[in-house]
Amino acid sequence: MVVATESVSRGHQARSEGNFAVAREHYAEAATVYREQKDMLAYAHTIRHIADIYQEESNLIEAKPLYEEALELYRSSLATKLLDLANAVRPYALLNEKLGNLHLAKILWEEASHLYRSLRIDAGVSECGAHIARLADQSPESNTLGRISL
Numbered sequence: 001m002v003v004a005t006e007s008v009s010r011g012h013q014a015r016s017e018g019n020f021a022v023a024r025e026h027y028a029e030a031a032t033v034y035r036e037q038k039d040m041l042a043y044a045h046t047i048r049h050i051a052d053i054y055q056e057e058s059n060l061i062e063a064k065p066l067y068e069e070a071l072e073l074y075r076s077s078l079a080t081k082l083l084d085l086a087n088a089v090r091p092y093a094l095l096n097e098k099l100g101n102l103h104l105a106k107i108l109w110e111e112a113s114h115l116y117r118s119l120r121i122d123a124g125v126s127e128c129g130a131h132i133a134r135l136a137d138q139s140p141e142s143n144t145l146g147r148i149s150l
Contacts (some may be wrong), residue, residue, distance in 0.1 A: 005035040020053050027053070041080060044073035048088050051095075060095055067092040086115035086124065087088060097131065106135045 010070030011026030027050045034043035051066035070088050074080045093108030109131045 002029055002033050004030040004037075005047075007033070008049075011049065015049075015053060019075055024050055024053055038081065040073050041077055041084070044070040044088070048091070052091055055091060055098075059121055060099055063095055064093075064099075067095060082115055082119055083121075086112050086119065086121075089115065090124070090128070092130065093128075097135070102138060103136055106132060109135070115134060 007026045007030035011023045011030065014020075014023035014026060027046050031043055031050070033047040034040075034046055047066045049069040051063040051070065052065035054060070054066070067088065071085075071092060072087055074085045089108055089112040091107050093112055096102075096108060097105040109128045113125055113128035113132065116122075116128060
C-alpha cells in the first residue's frame, strides 16, 4: 500500500534534484491516495506541486487545469490555510501572466498580495507588487505615445 506522505517526500526529493518526471510520478501517486481518502486539501496541495513542476518545465497547458482544480478545492473549504491559498494563487497568477491573460493575472497578483500581507510575508508582498507594477506598465492606459499635449 502506498503511503501518501512518503510519496510526497520522494516527489520533493526528486524535484530538488531536477528529476521532474520522477517527481511528478511520486506526487501523482500521493494525489491518488489523497483523493481516495477524500482528503481534498492534501489532494489540492499535491496537485498544486504537480502544476508547479509543469510550469517549471514551461508546460503551461498541463499546469493550468491543475492550478484551477487546486484553487477550487481551497476556495470551497473553510479549513483552507491562507498560506496554502496564497501559494496556489501566486503561481496561477504567474501562469496567466505567461499566457498573456494580463487582466486575470493582475487580479490574481492583487489577491496573492492581500493574502501575503495578511500573513505578514513581506517577500510575497514585494514579489506581488513588482508583478502588479509591471502589468500596470503594460496596460494600454499607461501608454502615453498617442497623447497630444496642448
